[in-house]
Amino acid sequence: SHSIPVRSSETEDLRVDGRGCEDYRCVEVETDVVSNTSGSARVKLGHTDILVGVKAEMGTPKLEKPNEGYLEFFVDCSANATPEFEGRGGDDLGTEIANTLYRIFNNKSSIDLKSLCISPREHCWVLYVDVLLLECGGNLFDAISIAVKAALFNTRIPRVRVLEDEEGSKDIELSDDPYDCIRLSVENVPCIVTLCKIGYRHVVDATLQEEACSLASLLVSVTSKGVVTCMRKVGKGSLDPESIFEMMETGKRVGKVLHTSLQSVLHKEESLGPKRQKVGFLG
Amino acid sequence: MAGLELLSDQGYRVDGRRAAELRKIQARMGVFAQADGSAYIEQGNTKALAVVYGPHEIRGSRARALPDRALVNCQYSSATFSTGERKRRPHGDRKSCEMGLQLRQTFEAAILTQLHPRSQIDIYVQVLQADGGTYAACVNAATLAVLDAGIPMKDFVCACSAGFVDGTALADLSHVEEAAGGPQLALALLPAAGQIALLEMDARLHEDHLERVLEAAAQAARDVHTLLDHVVRQHVREASILLGD
Numbered sequence: 001s002h003s004i005p006v007r008s009s010e011t012e013d014l015r016v017d018g019r020g021c022e023d024y025r026c027v028e029v030e031t032d033v034v035s036n037t038s039g040s041a042r043v044k045l046g047h048t049d050i051l052v053g054v055k056a057e058m059g060t061p062k063l064e065k066p067n068e069g070y071l072e073f074f075v076d077c078s079a080n081a082t083p084e085f086e087g088r089g090g091d092d093l094g095t096e097i098a099n100t101l102y103r104i105f106n107n108k109s110s111i112d113l114k115s116l117c118i119s120p121r122e123h124c125w126v127l128y129v130d131v132l133l134l135e136c137g138g139n140l141f142d143a144i145s146i147a148v149k150a151a152l153f154n155t156r157i158p159r160v161r162v163l164e165d166e167e168g169s170k171d172i173e174l175s176d177d178p179y180d181c182i183r184l185s186v187e188n189v190p191c192i193v194t195l196c197k198i199g200y201r202h203v204v205d206a207t208l209q210e211e212a213c214s215l216a217s218l219l220v221s222v223t224s225k226g227v228v229t230c231m232r233k234v235g236k237g238s239l240d241p242e243s244i245f246e247m248m249e250t251g252k253r254v255g256k257v258l259h260t261s262l263q264s265v266l267h268k269e270e271s272l273g274p275k276r277q278k279v280g281f282l283g
Numbered sequence: 284m285a286g287l288e289l290l291s292d293q294g295y296r297v298d299g300r301r302a303a304e305l306r307k308i309q310a311r312m313g314v315f316a317q318a319d320g321s322a323y324i325e326q327g328n329t330k331a332l333a334v335v336y337g338p339h340e341i342r343g344s345r346a347r348a349l350p351d352r353a354l355v356n357c358q359y360s361s362a363t364f365s366t367g368e369r370k371r372r373p374h375g376d377r378k379s380c381e382m383g384l385q386l387r388q389t390f391e392a393a394i395l396t397q398l399h400p401r402s403q404i405d406i407y408v409q410v411l412q413a414d415g416g417t418y419a420a421c422v423n424a425a426t427l428a429v430l431d432a433g434i435p436m437k438d439f440v441c442a443c444s445a446g447f448v449d450g451t452a453l454a455d456l457s458h459v460e461e462a463a464g465g466p467q468l469a470l471a472l473l474p475a476a477g478q479i480a481l482l483e484m485d486a487r488l489h490e491d492h493l494e495r496v497l498e499a500a501a502q503a504a505r506d507v508h509t510l511l512d513h514v515v516r517q518h519v520r521e522a523s524i525l526l527g528d
Contacts, residue, residue: 036365036367053364055363076360080407138316281314
């Protein structure tokens, strides 16, 4: 019964809250919110609130990729968002989101994993990317991917040196200077654009009500150059192939704009330097 | 206490505070729009979020409903990146369950549950950064969240931790001071009546010193009360300005 008013306005490129079909809600991004981490970011997209913390720890490389470090994703759907997530209630959604994150990063170019290697086959950096879902206002995947990109941009990994003594045993030395660290290049980190099919049109950045009306959605993971790294259809309804191609084109277009705005915001925030006033949840 | 001096000869602690000095507290109510009540608190480097849903109908089995009062349900969760060393699971382990039960006991003493029979009040606390005094931060945040939700309480619940080093009682312990292994006391107080909602003590403490440590914690809790009272009044003032009163 809710779908009727939303659908009729879709034909004029006007949604319930006044946005066009390809407009995002106001996004707030802030990095370096939590200090116990190597990098962190908070993203607020309408009523969706995500906090991501990245912790860099030393580990052993995987057997099939001895010259690379790796990323581990964990998503915690906190009971803050809705009481249904209490206890193990949020585990299903958390696993689904984590698996999607693994898939979008599962290619050679998203993150330079070779830079995370310390000594081949023995030591490497493992980046634990922990996503905390605090409030759910629709369009989770997009917000989470933006937060992950911002947190990886903010990540500072301490520089280490491998010292080898006469007997051949290796020792790892951490640099004394706490500001001596390596940064990750997030040029090719993809962002997810979710397109929901409502009636005959598709919309970007759906609110909870719009998601409830939509038959099916397409998740497209796009890099800043417009390269698609992963695509997935979700939802109970079905889509015809023509819609899928249309939605993919929209996703690429919207994704490129999203990346440009995100990059400029992140660089602007960084240019404010260490004296920048941190707002966090107090603002 | 391997070489770390918790209290210097001049009376300064590791982070430069005096023995009875609290860390800087900043708090905000109404952080999330979709929850019934929410609040955020920063006590030094410890950051905690509390969200309240309720009073609403009992979820799950109706058999748990109490005929004369509301059921208070608490969950304590600390983010995997909150501690120095990464935590594997945010909640579900023994410590989180115990904290949840302690929070429940604390708030059952303060919330006027008789006003909402056969219903449930959910209090979810999330620790974002843990630097000592997590229980106290959680209780303080939860008090503000319950007030933000408009659920009637007998009084504020204010909590603080205290320790004992070199014959002096220390108020509001940081992680370094907690990890040093001395006696720790956690106290939740209802300030107006001076009633204690929860008292917990770890490690050995001679009973002659107990009164001093208890008094230090109670005084710190009363100081926290002044601050929380100010935060609530500020929030109500802002809300009434927006409503145009």
